[in-house]
Amino acid sequence: MSEKLTPDAQVPALKLPLVGGGTFDISQESPENFTMVLFYRGLHCPVCKNYLGGLAALLDDFEAAGFSVVVASMNGKELAEKAAAEWELGRTRVAYDVTLEDAKNWGLWVSKAFKDVEADIFTEPGLFWVRPDGKLYLADISNMPWARPDLKNLLSKVGYALEHNYPARGTYTG
Secondary structure, three states, X not given: OOOOOOOOOEOOOOEEEEOOOOEEEHHHOOOOOEEEEEEXXXXXXXXXXXXXXXXXXXXXXXXXXXXXXXXXXXXXXXXHHHHHHHOOOOOOEEXXXXXXXXXXXXXXXXXXXXXXXXXXXXXXXXXXXXXXXXXXXXXXXXXXXXXXOOHHHHHHHHHHHHHOOOOOOOOOOO
């Protein structure tokens, strides 16, 4: 069973191969402000195609706001390459081979296929902002493909959060 991540605490390890070569390793990221890790369902998902297309269009803006960005799925290399190319994701870093253990460690919902076009198992959407020190700042997970945060709205809040030293929320354990 997946467990929720704790805001303002270290995120779990995540080391994945990237389309085009190289490796994404959350522990090696050094953004000015945040690393955004966006888990998507996989090539079979038309909602993911539209959402990641929107992210690709905003990538320059997120980078200007001090983000490093990666999208990741349980798809293997071939399907991830196909998604990157067919969905025209441009410079977006596309990682693949998310394991079931990774998904559980990050608190993601995992689904089993009910249509032939779907992978046997896959993660449902998750979006995380991780500070340069590896601590979780923002988390949004869903158990449905169409429930995802508005990326333009999130981007519009970065300046406020930084200017006002807005803390990670959800830390009360009383």
